[in-house]
Amino acid sequence: MKIQRTLPPTAAPIPLKHLLRAPIGLFSGVKYRDQLKEDLKDRFSAHAVFLLSSGKAALTLILKALAAGSRRRRVVIPAYTCFSVPSAIVKAGLEVVLCDVDPETLDFKFDELESLVDDDVLCVLSTHLFGLTADVARTKGLCGDHGIVVVEDAAQAMGAQSGLDQAGTMGDVAFFSLGRGKNLTSGTGGIILSFSSAITELMETEYRQVPEPPVRDTIFNWIETALMKVFIHPGLYWFPTGLPFLGLGETKFYTDFPIFRMDELRACLLQDWSDRLDQTNRARRATAHRLMEDLGLGRWDVRTSAISESAYLRLPLLMRDRSAKESACKRSREVGAGISPNYPTTVQNIPQLADRIAVRPVPG
Ligand SMILES: Cc1ncc(COP(=O)(O)O)c(C=O)c1O
Structure with missing residues (x-):
């Protein structure tokens, strides 16, 4: 292990009082979750809010809900995005379709998106990559005539603003990630915002089948979050980065992630x-x-x-x-400047997707 001071990635602070108080959540039923849902509804003017164990879990649930109400199976995503996105699409049993990105904006190449949208497309993921807001209105304009749902992937953009609109309020349905290193964190976690009664109804049916997490998972997440709070310090970050098995900063394609409801401890961590x-x-x-x-x-x-x-x-x-x-x-x-490479390849070069997606040039 090399011992060297290294600037850590920017992390969302978690107040010590919330961390220490969170175990109360083991005995508080749904009090903190109900409060969190109300606050989210208020701030984002959402029709309904669903709380999950991760952003991937949130996206998978959205896709399953939309697929349950449609015969369409194609999901259009940016060719350059987090590997969790195709992981969720495969887990939901749907087909990944890539649209190239414009390297200047990291948003879709819109002329290409126009050629991809048709009546077989279930939804398009408008993605605020790295927190930079995407042109959701333009994507909606292209999707509207085909009855395609626009899912806002606001995993990396909670609190971002595009003109007068907050990220997460511009699509038909949206999700945030509360993972470590996001704008707001509960260790891991995911939030879904629905903006129509039709989507809310589909979501409610899916959400009813989602179990509560096992207590051991809840406690493990709390311990990991406490460790993150300590080791994210520039004077200590050399320690976790020197442990390769932690895989810090890696992006992975895997479909065996759990789908649970968010627990009370996580909701407790999110007070204020x-x-x-x-x-x-x-x-x-x-x-x-x-x-x-x-x-x-x-x-x-x-x-x-x-x-x-x-x-x-x-x-x-x-x-x-x-x-x-x-x-x-x-x-x-x-x-020790803390600069890191981003996603290593485009989605189509993920080895596990070799037989699943049509290979096409994505130079952007
Ligand atoms: C763009 C994007 N979508 C979805 C996700 C999935 O979120 P989570 O890590 O909470 O599962 C991430 C996570 O980093 C992401 O960056």
């Missing part, structure tokens, strides 16, 4: 979430803007409107080529 989310996102933005100024980069936010604000889950840099990326990451490791 709305103010905390705004506070941490403000800090992320200030840091991102400062880094961009120092590096002489344009601001992403300018792209949409003066009041649009990314949630800056990451500050992505597009490198000239793979070797430039690798040498930047190598140098970062030497000096």
Whole structure:
């Protein structure tokens, strides 16, 4: 193990008082979950809210619910996204269809999306990658005539703003991830927001079959979250990064993830979430803007409107080529700068998907 100070990724803070109080959740029934649902409904003006054990679980449930009400099986996603997304599609028994991305915006290439949408497409995932807001309205415009549902993948963008709209409120149904390293965290966790009574009805039917997590899973998540709170410190982060079996920062394709309801301990950890989310996102933005100024980069936010604000889950840099990326990451490791490579490939190069998706050029 190499012992060296390393800047950790930005993590959402969890107040010590919430961490210490969370075990109360073992005895509080559904009190904290009910409160959380009400607060989420209020802030995002949602028709209904569902709380799950992870973002992947949330997406899988959305897809199963939509598929139960339709004969359509195709799900269009960006060719460059988190590997959890195709994992959830495969788990839901649906077909992954890739649309290339525009490297300038990380959103869809819209002329390509237009050629992909037809009456066999169940839904399109408009994705706010790295917290940079996608043009959900444009995706909706292309999907509307075909009766395609627009799912907003706001896993990385809780608290981001696009014009007057908050990320997670622009699609027909949306989800957030509360995983470690997201804008708000409960260790792991997922939130679904539904914006129509038809989708809510389908979701309720699926959600009824989702079990509560085993107590051991709940306690394990609490311990992991406490350890994260300690080791995310720059003076200590060398320790978990030096343990390769933890796989920190890796993105993996796997379908054997559990689908549980969110437990009370997680909901307890999320008390005061709305103010905390705004506070941490403000800090992320200030840091991102400062880094961009120092590096002489344009601001992403300018792209949409003066009041649009990314949630800056990451500050992505597009490198000239793979070797430039690798040498930047190598140098970062030497000096402990905390810069890391992002998803290693496009979705179509995930080996487990070799026989499942049509290979097509995705140069973006
Ligand atoms: C874009 C995107 N979608 C979905 C997910 C799945 O969320 P979770 O990790 O909570 O399962 C992630 C997780 O990182 C993500 O980045």
